[in-house]
Amino acid sequence: DIQMTQSPSSLSASVGDRVSITCRASQSISSYLNWYQQKPGKAPKLLIYAASSLQSGVPSRFTGSGSGTDFTLTISSLQPEDFASYYCQQTYSSPYTFGQGTKLEI
Amino acid sequence: EVQLVESGGGLVQPGGSLRLSCAASGFTFSSYWMHWVRQAPGKGLVWVSRINGDGSSTTYADSFKGRFTISRDNAKNTLYLQMDSLRGEDTAVYYCARTSYSSNWYQDYWGQGTLVTVSS
Numbered sequence: 001d002i003q004m005t006q007s008p009s010s011l012s013a014s015v016g017d018r019v020s021i022t023c024r025a026s027q028s029i030s031s032y033l034n035w036y037q038q039k040p041g042k043a044p045k046l047l048i049y050a051a052s053s054l055q056s057g058v059p060s061r062f063t064g065s066g067s068g069t070d071f072t073l074t075i076s077s078l079q080p081e082d083f084a085s086y087y088c089q090q091t092y093s094s095p096y097t098f099g100q101g102t103k104l105e106i
Numbered sequence: 107e108v109q110l111v112e113s114g115g116g117l118v119q120p121g122g123s124l125r126l127s128c129a130a131s132g133f134t135f136s137s138y139w140m141h142w143v144r145q146a147p148g149k150g151l152v153w154v155s156r157i158n159g160d161g162s163s164t165t166y167a168d169s170f171k172g173r174f175t176i177s178r179d180n181a182k183n184t185l186y187l188q189m190d191s192l193r194g195e196d197t198a199v200y201y202c203a204r205t206s207y208s209s210n211w212y213q214d215y216w217g218q219g220t221l222v223t224v225s226s
Contacts, residue, residue, distance in 0.1 A: 032210040043217060043218055043219055044213075049209070049214075050208065050209035050212070051210075053208070055214065087151050091212065092210075094167075095153050095165075095166075096141075097153060098151040
């Protein structure tokens with residue numbers, strides 16, 4: 001199975017900050033990497049697919065980059081509604097594993 | 107509008123069975139692969155299973171092979187997850203998700219989830 005490792009596990013930041021979350025795959029997954037946002041008690045929401053493609057309706061302050069084994073989700077200027085948990089997921093091969101998550105706190 | 111609505115969760119004893127349903131609307135259900143993902147309380151997301159559009163191909167994470175069965179009824183626009191031999195560690199919110207493809211596969215729509223509690 002492909003292991004996905006996110007860092008950091010938690011992150012404290014302020015409104016207006018620029019933050020980055022990294023995701024590392026245990027083997028190359030090309031660009032088969034997605035990012036999701038999840039708020040407490042809610043379903044995950046797709047932010048980025050194919051490593052760098054912005055899902056329709058997602059604000060442009062969210063950007064994704066990387067390929068192979070190393071990926072980054074960047075939020076350029078944090079807004080109050082961005083404080084949530086973030087997960088990466090590989091869809092290169094089954095099982096389609098998720099990272100352990102990053103909790104972004106104020 | 108795409109909608110996915112899960113149901114069938116609840117309290118079940120260890121060793122018991124439960125069947126979850128996911129009613130889909132707002133898109134051509136039979137054209138999409140569908141997935142189940144679960145999340146134990148306070149924990150991260152775990153991929154469970156997937157099924158192709160006509161139901162002829164299924165895949166499971168190793169942890170669920172032989173105990174869980176994914177299926178679909180395209181006439182009813184409904185996805186199912188039959189869960190047998192349930193254990194305490196299966197306690198989780200179970201989400202269904204639609205899968206789309208553009209350069210890679212991704213889950214673009216998710217249901218609200220249904221809570222399964224395995225306890226005596």
